[in-house]
Amino acid sequence: MARSVNFDLSQPDVEIGLESPADEDVVHDSFSRLIEEQSENNRLSAIELQDLQQDLDEEGRDSLAGLSGPAYRGWRLGSDETEEDDNERQTDRLLQDKLSSATLRILSSMPSRTIGRSRGAIISQYYNKTMQLRRRRQSRPAIKDFSRSARPSIRGYGVEVDTTDSAESKKERLVNNLQILSVGDRERMLRAMPLNLSEKKELRSLTLKKTKTHSSSKLTCCSRLKFYIIIALRHSWYSLLSFLHSLQLWQTRLKKISGRFGSGVLSYFLFLKYLLFFNVFLLLVTGAFLVLPQALYPPKLHAMRRSFTGLELLTGAGYFSDTLMYYGYYSNDTLQRNRENCIEGNISSSASPQCDSNYPSYNMPLAYFFTIGMAFFITCIILVYSMSKSFGQSFRIDKSHAMLAMKAFCSWDFKVIKKNPVKLMSENICTQLKELLAEVNHRKFKNTLKQKLHKLLVHGLAWTICIAATTGCLVGIYYFSDYMHEQERLHDVSKGRLLKEASLLALPVLVSFINLVLPGLFNLVADMENYNSPSIRTYVALSRNLMLKVSVLGILCYHWLSRVPAESDCPSSKDQDPTCECWESFVGQELYRFLIIDFIFTLLDTLFGELLWRLFSDKVLRRKRRPGFDIAKNVLHLIYGQTLAWLGVLFTPLLPAVQILKLLLLFYIKTSSVMMNCQAPRRPYRVSQMTTIFITLLCFPSFLGASVCVTYTMWSIKPSGSCGPFRGNESMFKAGKNWMDKLEKENPHLSLLARAHTYLVENPFFLFVGAGIFLIVIYFQSQVVDGQRKIITLLQEQIENEGEDKKFLISKLQSIHEKKRTPARRLTSQDSG
């Protein structure tokens, strides 16, 4: 897209890209005053002029160094044409100017200098963008939409038209384009333009006026209706946005947090908010499809319904075990309006003819199965979408070498507004810059072999300690859970009921305790290791923590999904023992207990780790530094809690409600604690990268693990025979199959669907093929990324070459101007001399 630059030296007032120089004057008024003052102070003689000419013969590398001032002057030349003589401007020694004004005039109109500066240039740029957008949206723009000033040969091709067009016509063309674009595109273009607001509003009003005149002339009634519908939709969309915005949770609190602690700590609370919405969605789905129908048709209550004691809130057992909370409460037949006429059969397929009434029926097992399936599927889609969006924002294809530049320009967090945190941030940036400088200067610093070996040994020791501690804890959990489970089943009547229920809490307490203490140990070990780079330290801490939590969850899942169902076939006893009767409800209760105890331990951790430590460090140690807020540890803890919630949805449809309450309370407690007790982390925290990592961790180990467990449960484990919507079936999955069989029996035309179901869903071969295709697609995309990396290096080389070309051309241009001027000067000096 070559712009035609007019090199005609006889026209001194060619201002390419400048529509109204008077406006530019106003913008740079302060600087222009400075220039005038300085140029008044320095009047040069002819001798200095000649000196300069000699200097120009050598092609200095810094010949363009003095372009700052004179480039600006080029702007003003349009208005001050009378005093455009080179003498005063060009040779201002303070600005080390070496180029003639003619050259400068041309240089000042170069496209690269007009970006974001002149209104006309912005309008041209956006005209091009809208043309590109239109070309993308439709194959060829209609010729009648072009104004007459466009050259006929290029009409319809979106080529850059003559730059000598006036501002008005450019604006008109831009308005034309905007009008043709769709409403969404138009708004996006308008918002992204770097013009000031009044001009944008003017463009918008011109566009709308044009739309109105266009439409009122040739609209049929259908198009007018469509137009009004679109306007109405837009109004309702805006009002919805306003409504959602007014619902913005916790806006002021988040602003306070970001004002004092910056984006890093804020990202933890934003992540919390993000998890909250997942749980709200889950609750809405399970509530609407499972809880509500079942609540409307309560099943027959068991004879021995336990009374409410306070302990239920902690253990989830007792009174709660026969309520909507757990799997066991849900019926396994079709819910009907006139239930009295129905025979309550144990198998869903047996329905007496009297049940087929005109009232809508609700097949509970099917609903249960599909609700959980759909909820997980939609959650998966949302997670993958947000993960890819976050990844796209933070992933950079080429390895960044520009660390100092980025640190200088991108490290100031504009959100921080309190005085002390700002001071802290300045100190942090200062320290980081010094460290980066040291690193850059002493990059050749190599460790000796002995030092390397020593470092390796220390790292190996640290990892051994961590892995040993983790394994020890895992083994402990394994045997303890086994022991506790045995204790449960022994039906030891000598213990009181309350004590028996309280002993259910032992396993959660142990696990939460391990989750609290072991990361502290990992931190100590990392201190001992003394990492050079803070980001590596963060990653190592994160991976150790993750390893711990994943293995703990793994052991617990094994315990719940293998041991508990296997041992739940006990002889029919009249004792209301949850493990015997209904292992799913028992697992649901376990998960509820884990969530509650986890929350309590987080509170304790906040209390001791932050509040008491701050008091201790203030009063006893008399240190000025408050404890820092460990973002990674806290976010990982949130992810752990969310995994438990996802695991438990199948067994406890109301678990998302518990998780929502927990997250709400956690938010308020954590914000208060952070505001009172902590200070911003000292180490630099890369917000986008870490957020991407956390969302990825939420998707991959956490959600994937939960969905694998749930799928395994649905597929292979035999549901308990006496409770729940799937009682009597071989697996929960069979409910779907039974329904398909029933449908086929009732309606033979649907046999195709049934066969498709058999081959596609039940046959694992299909899954393998699907997974294989995905892997191939991923491989191709990674190859594309590699190719783009190569292209980037090539383009960078090209830019450097263009830079060299530019320098060469400018110096050549300068020498041409000098040659033209020198004969004239020689004449005048000869005349005078």
Add this chain to the structure above:
Amino acid sequence: MGNKQTIFTDEQLDAYQDCTFFTRKEILRLHSRYHELAPHLVPMDYTNEPDCKLPLALIVDMPELKENPFRNRIVESFSEDGMGNLSFNEFVDMFSVLSEMAPRELKAIYAFKIYDFNVDNYLCKEDLEKTLNRLTKEELTPEEVELVCEKTIEEADLDGDNKLSYADFENMISRAPDFLSTFHIRI
């Protein structure tokens, strides 16, 4: 929505919604913030587009800007006259660009304007020195500042003219994923 507000006409609010990243409520809130800065100067009725500008000193006194080392440059970059006097349109424009939803390119353009202290469309060495001094509150020694400026230009300057043009700056920004989250002021 049926809100009985008399500050703006509905068309004005629609125009604001289309041209900025704010919703109606946020624009009304911004107006009340603007009004708070100078209650006797700013009219409550904007239906006939009054020509009212607030001086720089009042705007940089806002809590969101008070401690920001670049506050003067921020306000100057958004003012028509380059002196920092903001009308309500420019005020809204400023916070719209600095809001969460503004795209990277738009933010990069204005970030470049902010860091360009001598307004010459290039980030030369003096600009960088001033930026660094403000960032670190003059804690770095002059030699260190010099060194950092040199290294920065070395790293980011692609076409070799010893200064950073907008293209260089944008290229460098595109490699910093944190830019979007740090160049953001909540209002």
